[in-house]
Amino acid sequence: MRLRSARLRTLTTSAALALGASLLLAPGPGAAAAEPPPAAPDFCGDGCADILPPGANGNATLAEILSHRVLGTRPAHADDQLGPYDALADGYPSLTDDKLGEFFGDSSFGVEPDQVASVTKPRDDVTITRDKKYGVPHIQGSTRYGTEFGAGYAAGQDRLWLIDLFRHIGRGRLTPFAGGAPSNQGLEQQFWPQAPYTEQDLERQVEYIRNTQGERGRQAMADAQAYIDGLNAYRTQSKNGRYFPGEYVLTGKIDAITNVGEIEPFKVTDMIALASVVGGLFGNGGGSEVESALSLLAAQNKYGVEKGSRIWEDFRARNDPETVQTLHDGSRFPYAGKPDKARGTALPDPGSVQREQLVFDREGGARAPAKDPVRAPKKLKPLQGMYDDGVLPADLFGSAGQHKGMSNALLVSGRHTASGHPVAVFGPQTGYFAPQLLMQQELQGPGISARGVSFAGVGMYVQLGRGQDYAWSATSATQDITDTYAVELCEPGGGSPTKQSAHYRYRGTCTPMEKLERKNAWKPTVADSTAAGSYRMQVFRTQYGIVTHRATIDGKPVAYVSLRSTYRHEADSIIGFQMLNDPGHVKDAASFKKAAQNISYAFNWFYADSRDTAYYNSGANPERADGVDPNFPVHAQQAYEWRDFDPRDNTSAQTPPAAHPQSVNQDYYVSWNNKQATDYTSGGFGMGAVHRGDLLDDRVKELVEDGGVTRASLTRAMAEAAVTDLRGEQVLPELLEVIAAEAVDDPDLAEAVRQLEAWRKAGSPRKETARGSHAYAHPDAVRTMDAWWPRLVEAAFRPGLGKDLYDALTAQLGVDEAPSAGHGPTGAHAGSAFQYGWWGYVDKDLRTVLGRPAEGWSRTAHCGDGTLDACRETLLTTLKQALAVPASEVYPGDASCKAGDQWCADAVIHRPLGGITHRAIQWQNRPTYQQVVEFPRHR
Incomplete structure (x- = not known):
């Protein structure tokens, strides 16, 4: 990673190091002279392990960043999990259960007394203990508020800059925050149009959870506020103590000498904005209906309607009988399939489709065209906001409708293991960032007992990990929870509409679209020499969703709008995560499935304890009107709306839990973002006769047939597939x-x-x-x-x-x-x-x-x-x-x-994503965070 500007290069001279020396001497968050609390009940013994490269510590002061640039040093625990993770690609062939510790860390509850590195008490009712080996925060509170406050405080210690970065991405404000490089522009253009929320929209989502989800909803919002309080406490202390992340200096937010400047306080609504980014990356499906219409029309134009439709269905592979499935027990779960006779389909006139314009009024450094995020090519130069090799690319999803899932899971029933207990190797593949989007933590407090990972900034609960006697994980499911409607355009005075009209017919009335804007301006920073500039993003919102395209149908102008069931419900899944962390709720496979039913995003959830394995597919699957083909746009008429659709909070009838793919104690489960079950249709192309899930399925099936599966043999199967x-x-x-x-x-x-x-x-x-x-x-x-x-x-x-x-x-x-x-x-x-x-x-x-x-x-x-x-x-x-x-x-x-x-x-x-870089490691196609678990006993 090369420094971009002369000003930043100047900071690496001896004079800059002299400046950094004062920061090196500045006190960090003090470790109080306190004993760590006793560990919570743990029924896993030596059977639970995990790994998350590069390391738990994702913050670096300015002095640490400068030292890294000049001397190659890194803060403690910044990269100490990178080596073990890398080594598995070579070490898996000779792997045994005894050698798992060479490639994974122990994920037991608590910290042994001789392994305590520090004990911090940000409040009297919470203790944060960090272990010597990897520096993972173990947070134990005597009160619920204290526990969540500690979680937020630890998040600040490990990911303050990252959390700040992503709340600005979620709000469409990255360029004013981190600089106006073209790929920074592309990133905010990628996410903001998916969830172009006003502050009132974000506040409304908080109130929706608090007021409609019962006692758990009220508790969730109280937990969120306590988490934010802890994050803000660390923000204030690190600023006053001058040990805040050095990126705030490099981007001009704080003066390195005078300490003048501000880290903007965090709010609960920031978590909603952050959740929209996470959900957009990993928990959505569908949304490519216009593209499907265009490819169908091209097929019909080539071969005629009948044969063209048949050829198109070959490539769509909605229900390919040869594709690998997570459920192979003969069960069927019909959803989003092809109707016998489609109703309401709204195919455009050939050649009439235009992508909705997003960016306007470019000035200064914004004059060079940024990539249209919908048209972005597969290969993009990465973000150049802070450094030459960048932060993120603009095109996070690839081709239309192909949301990147990238997680895998392998579970084997106790009937086929050497111990008689289930074995699981699973985790999310969330990409590779420095620091990681995920952060490790253990949370112990009233109603909370879990260890694992959470996305930074929304970590009031462990989102993937283990409880006292069970573990859980997820893979992205990508079933279709997003539909496209064709709204008829109109003019309020009764004139002839055009494709650019800003009014549409909603249930018979000519209704104005809501125009939402982001006006972003930036100046060059120490870390980014991009010239000052500005531009404006604009989207139109209707009762049926966000305008994505304009076209004509039978010569009449329409706008195609995208409506996903999780829109305005970015944080509703908090209830499910709360339940997964609650030892009083999750006691077996049945209670696990009830928790997963409260998660709105499209995920495949997997569970293992000492007795059972289980699987449940979550998601707010809308109930569609009879005859609607979800692969194509439909006319925006009440007859074709989702059942019981109410646009106020974007609510509708949803398929009942029994209709979601699920199972308990199948002989084995594999998932690598493949098809869930027969008749269960994904939100896009790609579930065909060859899928990367085959790499897992073939290997695990052979292990199960041989019997005597161990943690090591299942890990070997995963690792071999990974290379x-x-x-x-x-x-x-x-x-x-x-x-x-x-x-x-x-x-x-x-x-x-x-x-x-x-x-x-x-x-x-x-x-x-x-x-x-x-x-x-x-x-x-x-x-x-x-x-x-x-x-x-x-x-x-x-x-x-x-x-x-x-x-x-x-x-x-x-x-x-x-x-x-x-x-x-x-x-x-x-x-x-x-x-x-x-x-x-x-x-x-x-x-x-x-x-x-x-x-x-x-x-x-x-x-x-x-x-x-x-x-x-x-x-x-x-x-x-x-x-x-x-x-x-x-x-x-x-x-x-x-x-x-x-x-x-x-x-x-x-x-x-900040000032610290890491060495390249050999290719492995495996989860970023990964657990290997085998529970020997149960409560």
């Missing part, structure tokens, strides 16, 4: 079989085929030859696959589909997500790979060419002209093209890697 190329394991066999129909005469092609076959037989790994070698065991095969895949897909499908349809389909589902590609919540170097792609289409098409069954796929093969010879020629031609591409083009390099460096191109790099 495996999905294309190589699942699709390369068919590719090579088509090629092998005849002998390959070309010596270069023959050698490439030999290398690919050897890689396949080795398990298609993207793995170092030895720890620290920074070289793959099959580098040529990996490079060939990376260059070949996009070429073979285009050559196999585009000629038959035609340019328009191929472009429309690839806009909805990207062709590839290899590790070196720029995608996911941190752009390139994101770890997460192979979530969305065309591997299932290629697999089915090749089987069709080979004359084999391919369920859920028309018998019209796309590769070549559908014949084996023509398809083989297509594959060989594109393979020859791939071989001619030099490594420097396959891996073009970036701010972190030289062109052609294969290992580095794949490597995981923690994206800096």
Whole structure:
């Protein structure tokens, strides 16, 4: 990470270090001379472990940042979990239960007396004990208020700058806060249009929870206020004591010498804004109905209505019989499926769709066009707000409707384990940041007993972790909780409307749209030399949601608006998390499911104790009107609204808990953002015959068949899948079989085929030859696959589909997500790979060419002209093209890697959100935070 401006470089001179010396001597938050309280009841023994790289400490003073820049030092506990996390990619083959401690930390309750690093009492009724090994805060309160106050205080200690950064992102105010770099603009343009709340909207959400959710709602808001009080207490103390995060100086918020400046006080409504960012990243589904309409029209234009619709359904794969599912017990959970006869569908006139303009009035440093967040390409230069290698990319979701889930779970019933107790290896894959979006904590107090992680700034409860005798985790589910309505435009005086009209018909009345704006201006800062500038963001809001597109239908102007069920309910899920932390509530699988039912975002929840495993899919699934096809826009008429829809608080009837996919004690569960159950439709493309969930399912199924599963063997299965190329394991066999129909005469092609076959037989790994070698065991095969895949897909499908349809389909589902590609919540170097792609289409098409069954796929093969010879020629031609591409083009390099460096191109790099950076680690496609648990007993 390079410093951007001359002013910041100047700060790293000896004169600046002299300035920093005074800050080095400034007292930090004092560790009171107190004994840690006794540990809470813990029924896990030595069976619970976890890991969260790079480290628990995410704050750094200015002196620590300058020392890091000049001397390479880092604050204590900033990166001490990075090494163990990295080592698993090499160490998993010989992993045993005894060796788990080399790769995971002990997640027992409390801190042993000889492991206490510090004890802090911010109030008389709460104690924060930190352990020596990783510095995790263990918060124990004698009162409920004190417990939550301590949670907020510890959050300030570990993530004050990050929390401040993200509350500004959620409010669409990042550029005035952190600088006007183009990618900073792109980031606020990505999130604010999803939840363009006014302060009154945010306050209303707080009151909704307090007034409509009973005693738990009132307690949740009291807990939130106590958490904010603790966060503000640390904010004030760190400012007065001059040990606040150094980023406040680097962005001009506080003067390093005079200490003049302010860290704006936090409010409960900040948590709502922050929750909208977290939910937008990981808990939404659907919303791509306009894009689906465009691709359907392209298919019908190419093939005619009947055949075009059938071809489109092949690619949509709403209920692919071959896709991997979390529930494989024969149960069915119909939701958001294709109706027998659709009603109210509102397809646009061809060529009439226009994306709603978001950005206006660019001045100064804003004149260079920022990326339209909806049209942003798959590969984006990362945010350059504070540093050259940035903070976040503007395109967090990839193609339309593809919300990045990126978490996995593996659970095995006690019937198939060595101990007779369930085993679970699970966690969220939330990207790699420095510091992490998640923070570790233990909370013990009246009605609260849990340890795990929470998103910084909304950590009044542990969101993923363990209780006294149970553990839980989640993966993003992406079922469809967002719909698009076509509102008829009108003019209040009765004139002829245009596509730009700002009035629409709502239940027969011409109604004005509500215009919401953000006027953002910024000045250059020490950390960002971007010229001063300003611009204005603008969205229109209707009773049916936010305007995203304008078009005509049968020549009449309409606006397409997006309505998600969690809009205006960003923090309602707090009730479910409160229940998961409550040992008085969660006592078994049944009570766990009741807690998960109170979480509104689309997640798959998993549970394990000493007796049972369980699964429940959460989400505010709206009940749609009969005959509505949720894949496409529908007319904004009462007949097609969600049942009992009330726009005041965006409430409606929702599918009952029994209709959500769920199970107890299935032989095993796997989830890697794959399909939940038969007939349960996701919110977008990608749940096809080949999915990265297959990498887990195949391995865990084999373990279960053999029996005697242990924590180590289940972790090995996860870790092996984490370094495996999905294309190589699942699709390369068919590719090579088509090629092998005849002998390959070309010596270069023959050698490439030999290398690919050897890689396949080795398990298609993207793995170092030895720890620290920074070289793959099959580098040529990996490079060939990376260059070949996009070429073979285009050559196999585009000629038959035609340019328009191929472009429309690839806009909805990207062709590839290899590790070196720029995608996911941190752009390139994101770890997460192979979530969305065309591997299932290629697999089915090749089987069709080979004359084999391919369920859920028309018998019209796309590769070549559908014949084996023509398809083989297509594959060989594109393979020859791939071989001619030099490594420097396959891996073009970036701010972190030289062109052609294969290992580095794949490597995981923690994206800096502040002044501290970390080394790259080898690629692993695994959860960011991960638990390995096996409870030997129960309360």
